[in-house]
Amino acid sequence: MKLAIPSQGNSLESMMDNRFARARYFIIFDSEKDTYEAVDNEKTASAGHGAGVEAGQNLANMKVEIVIGPAFGPNAMQILKSANIKMYLKSGGTIKEAIDDFKNDKLKLADTPTQGHWQ
Amino acid sequence: MKIAIASGKGGTGKTTIATNLAYLLKETGNRVLLTDCDVEEPNDYIFINFEKEGEVDSSILIPSIIEEKCTGCGKCSEICQFNAIATINKKTLVFPEMCHGCGACSYVCPENAILEKERVIGKISYGNSQEGFRFYQGVLNIGEALATPLIGNLIKLVNKNEKNYNYYIFDSSPGTSCPVIEVVKDVDYVIMVTEPTPFGLNDLRLAVEMARKLKIPYGVFINKSTIGNKDLWDYCKREAIDIIGELPNSKEIAMSYSNGRLILRDIPAFRKEFLRIIYAIEKVEK
Structure with missing residues (x-):
């Protein structure tokens, strides 16, 4: 199963990014093989409009099944739901901690979108 | 001038x-x-x-997907520069508020599966002062x-x-x-x-x-x-x-x-x- 986590850096020790679609990287973790790769998200992060849609499309194309993020906007949520990608909430901490929390069943499912970063 | x-x-x-x-x-x-x-x-x-004389709605054209014709090829979402369309599991999703109304999606659609529909985004009023x-x-x-x-x-x-x-x-x-x-x-x-x-x-x-x-x-x-x-x-x-x-x-x-x-x-x-x-x-x- 593939997990995606927005990240400030490109390793498991990096801190989670506090934004979903405009994160610098996505760490894509494969729970069966216990391997990961860092996907550069710079192009999406700097999109003028619609970063949420673009990030969602990218993750769906990569066949991600789980996303762990601090919050999900309405567009991101709509597209991730259509792609049957489950969204879990966690903010702060490292990528490794987020993966451990997920494995230990400590994270809550996200069901309502946030309105925006300014609120 | x-x-x-x-x-x-x-x-x-x-x-x-x-x-x-x-x-x-x-x-x-x-x-x-x-x-x-x-x-x-x-x-x-x-x-x-300002003495308002009249007011009209102002619209842009946004895509509307004809589901029976759409094959989910994704050409429309690829061409869209504004992330207003996504293709997920061969299904096309439109995000109307992102759309700039350029029409590129309907232009590239090989199945003619995109109809352009008016969406009101604002109002224009006019009159004399x-x-x-x-x-x-x-x-x-x-x-x-x-x-x-x-x-x-x-x-x-x-x-x-x-x-x-x-x-x-x-x-x-x-x-x-x-x-x-x-x-x-x-x-x-x-x-x-x-x-x-x-x-x-x-x-x-x-x-x-x-x-x-x-x-x-x-x-x-x-x-x-x-x-x-x-x-x-x-x-x-x-x-x-x-x-x-x-x-x-x-x-x-x-x-x-x-x-x-x-x-x-x-x-x-x-x-x-x-x-x-x-x-x-x-x-x-x-």
């Missing part, structure tokens, strides 16, 4: 210049039309006595993100409906991005309103670069000229930019503005600074 009022930095006095200039041009015997193109927050109407000039303004609906298509529709409507004016004044929004370019690109002259602060000068530089790229003549009006420093004058001198008027930072002007009134009605002494603008414009006209 078409004149745009731009600024770079916000809050420098575009509205003040636009409304008072329209008033003075009318007073000096011209047929004048003022258009408030700051559709996210139009405020010219506050300073004039008691001051004797014609007035148009656009207002973006709350929650809409795309000012530029509405501004485009507004200017098109003015051009279509209103002929035979000596002066068309377009009051733009601040900045130098798409909504401003949409206003400035087809005018004969741009009045850049600025203030002598580091922020005002920084953004003026950007606005000047914009006008130079678009090859449109322009002049600088310095508002609140008694604050800040002299860097702005040095810059204009160095770059050979015309200064076409100045207004001081004055309590009287602030009071007049706060009461939603035209400065030229309350403080006729400032008339000569607006006449300077008219001379500058007339020079370009010839």
Whole structure:
């Protein structure tokens, strides 16, 4: 199963990014093989409009099944739901901690979108 | 003649210049039309006595997917530059509020599965002002993100409906991005309103670069000229930019503005600074 986590850096020790679609990287973790790769998200992060849609499309194309993020906007949520990608909430901490929390069943499912970063 | 009022930095006095200039041009015997193109927050109407004659909805065309025809090939979502379409599991999703209405999706669709439907994004109202000039303004609906298509529709409507004016004044929004370019690109002259602060000068530089790229003549009006420093004058001198008027930072002007009134009605002494603008414009006209 593939997990995606927005990240400030490109390793498991990096801190989670506090934004979903405009994160610098996505760490894509494969729970069966216990391997990961860092996907550069710079192009999406700097999109003028619609970063949420673009990030969602990218993750769906990569066949991600789980996303762990601090919050999900309405567009991101709509597209991730259509792609049957489950969204879990966690903010702060490292990528490794987020993966451990997920494995230990400590994270809550996200069901309502946030309105925006300014609120 | 078409004149745009731009600024770079916000809050420098575009509205003040636009409304008072329209008033003075009318007073000096011209047929004048003022258009408030700051559709996210139009405020010219506050300073004039606008008698609304009519209002029309303004729309853009957005894609509507004919599901029976759509094969989920994803060509539409690939071509979309605004992330308004996504293709997930061979299903096409449209995000209407992201769409700029360019039509590329329906153009590339190999199955003719995209119908373009109108979506209302704002309103355009028009009428006369008691001051004797014609007035148009656009207002973006709350929650809409795309000012530029509405501004485009507004200017098109003015051009279509209103002929035979000596002066068309377009009051733009601040900045130098798409909504401003949409206003400035087809005018004969741009009045850049600025203030002598580091922020005002920084953004003026950007606005000047914009006008130079678009090859449109322009002049600088310095508002609140008694604050800040002299860097702005040095810059204009160095770059050979015309200064076409100045207004001081004055309590009287602030009071007049706060009461939603035209400065030229309350403080006729400032008339000569607006006449300077008219001379500058007339020079370009010839």
